[in-house]
Amino acid sequence: MNPQRQYIAAFFLSLLVVVLLMLLAAAVKPEVFNLVRSTNSVLPGQHPKGAQSPKSSSASDTDRDRLSQQVPTPSARLSFIDSAGSEKGDLQAYRDSLAALRVQLEQRERMIVELTKRLQGLNAVADSGTSTSAKTTARLLESMSAEEAARILRNMNEPEVKAILAAVKKRQAGKILGALEPERAARYLR
Numbered sequence: 001m002n003p004q005r006q007y008i009a010a011f012f013l014s015l016l017v018v019v020l021l022m023l024l025a026a027a028v029k030p031e032v033f034n035l036v037r038s039t040n041s042v043l044p045g046q047h048p049k050g051a052q053s054p055k056s057s058s059a060s061d062t063d064r065d066r067l068s069q070q071v072p073t074p075s076a077r078l079s080f081i082d083s084a085g086s087e088k089g090d091l092q093a094y095r096d097s098l099a100a101l102r103v104q105l106e107q108r109e110r111m112i113v114e115l116t117k118r119l120q121g122l123n124a125v126a127d128s129g130t131s132t133s134a135k136t137t138a139r140l141l142e143s144m145s146a147e148e149a150a151r152i153l154r155n156m157n158e159p160e161v162k163a164i165l166a167a168v169k170k171r172q173a174g175k176i177l178g179a180l181e182p183e184r185a186a187r188y189l190r
Contacts, residue, residue, distance in 0.1 A: 138167035141176065150179035161188055
């Protein structure tokens with residue numbers, strides 16, 4: 001990679017890092033941000049390295065003023081507690097809605113099971129009707145010649161033909177398939 005592309009890549013990477021840091025700073029709650037800022041500040045009686053302790057009382061007064069500005073007031077603490085209480089309420093509302101959704105899901109699962117059973121019952125009835133019809137048609141086709149049966153089967157749809165051929169005796173089914181076109185007979189055998 002040539003140096004110019006490396007510089008461009010480094011620029012975009014640093015730009016991405018800056019954007020991510022800005023997003024992170026925006027996402028941090030102000031209470032937490034103030035707490036971090038207050039723990040990093042210099043407290044009265046402590047002095048940064050290389051700094052001399054203040055001699056006058058006015059310097060300690062300014063330290064006290066600065067410290068009192070950093071300590072949250074009781075009303076600020078109450079608003080923080082209230083917001084935590086509302087978050088608990090939000091969490092409870094979320095739990096309640098989740099429980100309601102679980103109940104709905106269980107009801108729908110029961111309904112799916114019930115409908116599946118009904119569908120299986122209807123399929124069984126339909127299959128028995130089809131198999132009876134297929135058996136009757138198979139007996140009729142067995143009494144005909146293979147060419148006549150093949151001519152009739154050409155006009156039926158594939159699932160019906162397969163059901164009928166399954167009900168016909170094997171010898172007669174072989175004769176009927178032999179009378180059909182090879183492509184069609186192969187399709188019925190699949």
